[in-house]
Amino acid sequence: MQLAQLVLACALGLASAASSSSSSGGDCDNYAWYKKGNPSKDCDWVARYAEKRCSVKGYIEGDADTKVTAEEGCPGACGYCFGAKRAPAPCIDPDLGYAPLRDDLPNVPCADADAQSAYDVTEGSVGLMDPALDPIPDYNAAGMCTVNVHWHIGAEHRSEGQYTEEYAFDHPGLATYERRLQSEDDLEGLTEAQKEERKLASGSLRVGHMCKNAYDLNNDDPDGIVANEYDWQYCHDMHVGLTYEFHWPHSSIGACQTEWQYQYHFLDGVLCGATIGGLDIATAADALMSRAVGIGVEGQVFTIVNSDDPSSSPYLRPTWDALNSWDTELATDYAYYQGSTTGDAADNEICRGTGGLVTWHTDRECHLVEAKTIDNLCRLMVVVSADDMSPDTYPHGARETTTAELSDTPYTP
Numbered sequence: 001m002q003l004a005q006l007v008l009a010c011a012l013g014l015a016s017a018a019s020s021s022s023s024s025g026g027d028c029d030n031y032a033w034y035k036k037g038n039p040s041k042d043c044d045w046v047a048r049y050a051e052k053r054c055s056v057k058g059y060i061e062g063d064a065d066t067k068v069t070a071e072e073g074c075p076g077a078c079g080y081c082f083g084a085k086r087a088p089a090p091c092i093d094p095d096l097g098y099a100p101l102r103d104d105l106p107n108v109p110c111a112d113a114d115a116q117s118a119y120d121v122t123e124g125s126v127g128l129m130d131p132a133l134d135p136i137p138d139y140n141a142a143g144m145c146t147v148n149v150h151w152h153i154g155a156e157h158r159s160e161g162q163y164t165e166e167y168a169f170d171h172p173g174l175a176t177y178e179r180r181l182q183s184e185d186d187l188e189g190l191t192e193a194q195k196e197e198r199k200l201a202s203g204s205l206r207v208g209h210m211c212k213n214a215y216d217l218n219n220d221d222p223d224g225i226v227a228n229e230y231d232w233q234y235c236h237d238m239h240v241g242l243t244y245e246f247h248w249p250h251s252s253i254g255a256c257q258t259e260w261q262y263q264y265h266f267l268d269g270v271l272c273g274a275t276i277g278g279l280d281i282a283t284a285a286d287a288l289m290s291r292a293v294g295i296g297v298e299g300q301v302f303t304i305v306n307s308d309d310p311s312s313s314p315y316l317r318p319t320w321d322a323l324n325s326w327d328t329e330l331a332t333d334y335a336y337y338q339g340s341t342t343g344d345a346a347d348n349e350i351c352r353g354t355g356g357l358v359t360w361h362t363d364r365e366c367h368l369v370e371a372k373t374i375d376n377l378c379r380l381m382v383v384v385s386a387d388d389m390s391p392d393t394y395p396h397g398a399r400e401t402t403t404a405e406l407s408d409t410p411y412t413p
Helices: 003-023 043-047 100-104 172-178 192-197 212-220 266-270 272-277 281-289 371-384
Strands: 033-035 038-042 057-060 063-069 150-153 243-251 295-305 334-339 358-370
Touching: 033 043, 038 043, 100 272, 100 281, 212 295, 212 358, 243 266, 266 272, 295 371, 358 371
Parallel strands: 295 358
Antiparallel strands: 033 038, 033 057, 057 063, 150 243, 243 295, 334 358
């Protein structure tokens, strides 16, 4: 089978799998089940991540002597409706709990890596790497959809006069990132590898660059729109007055226009069609290098503010579809380049195995945004997707900006 035909077969298989996942099952009742030791964890909690939580043990209300699994106590949440079990999430291997090709993309010594991210996107910045692939200029024309949204504390990229190392400042919220705050309940049903991967273990997050506007607001106008913390309802470990770099990963073999389009982990979404099609790493690499498949990320940097009246604030951005893409009205000065995935598990000595495969569209400017807008984004993340995206409602650590020796040259389209 030719490569293009194989990729098409994967896409067709993805649509079929997503359809069967949506349609199997049917209506059935849940009982008054609750998790052992935590009555607040009920069938609604199970339903948000059924693939893992249906094996959790607990009790039916009124019978604290008989231990039952959530699968027995929450048949509706776990997909047992008239004897038919809901199809598993199509973007992961159910035995592994993630996309198998992720095992073939481990971190590597930077001496062995292709072009990395996140680089300095200042106009005129020069990288010394020459990746085999050119950047994809138009994600939509390449058939790519958004498969995830997440963010990092501080900017990973660098942009002179906007977000750089010179704008560091003290802020009480930074203490949050010196520790992990999620409880043992949130680890229920995860393998040790997944716990590590989700960065729920002890340790600190690396903080990236702050923006000039954050520096100025915190130092020159501390009683203004960064003075009061927001009452976050859906996002976690976020702070008014700090800078965050937001990422929207895209893929042409994502579960586009299905309930499984948005995925945690983002690589599960990026590789979804390859998982369904059973592609091995060699075939997947050929598909990427031939541009039969495309992957990319939009990156945009924001400082969080909290106005006295957010509804009248110019930073509310009420028409922005923040789940789907960066704010296109704000993204007027941006760079394209070819690189890798990011995150603070990599630096300038240990690099990502995805080097040279990822097209980046990165906004050079830093913008202000209301906390209310970002909290609503977190709400959409946990409501819209069939997958459990709640781990991405927490910030991730920031990779240090990559050196010129490890980077492609950004260009202005």
